[in-house]
Amino acid sequence: MNIIDKTDEEILEIAHPMWDDLVKYSNEGKYGKFIKKFSYDLMLGLNEVEMGKQFAHSELSRNLVEERDYLGIIRRGQHVTVLYRVRSKVREGEWLGRMVLGYENGEVKIFAASIF
Template structure:
């Protein structure tokens, strides 16, 4: 199955809870829970030392506002990107959150996630 064949509503029913978990576990610094829905290829490419530093030292990644502003979906190939407006509890301004989803072994997985 290709995720881009799902309706927006079907994708959002999957994407929103996954995004909410990323924010929650980022704020908690719970690395193991944060990466639990990552694709195998994404996990292989992660630098665990750098990720650990981010969780330990990044004011932004530990103080994200839980409420999300969904901006839209972008379909490309076998993946869909969900875009969110992100705010911080401690820093002024807004950031763009991006989460790329697709199927891996019949299950929806996160193929990329970032905040710009």
């Protein structure tokens, strides 16, 4: 199964709740819940100590506005990238949120997630 074969609407039905969970658990600093939908390879590449430090000390990652503006989907290979406009509760300005989704063992997983 290839996620790029799904319609935009089908992808967004999956992506929006996953993104909302990332924001919620980032704000709450709940690392275990934050990574629960990550692909195996992404989890292998994470340094749990560094992620914990980011959760504890990053003003941006602990103060994201829950409302998001969907910007678009990019399809490439076996993955889709879903883009969002993100804001902070404590810092002025806007950031680009990016979440890469694909299938792993028949289930949609997060292969990358970041805020620029």
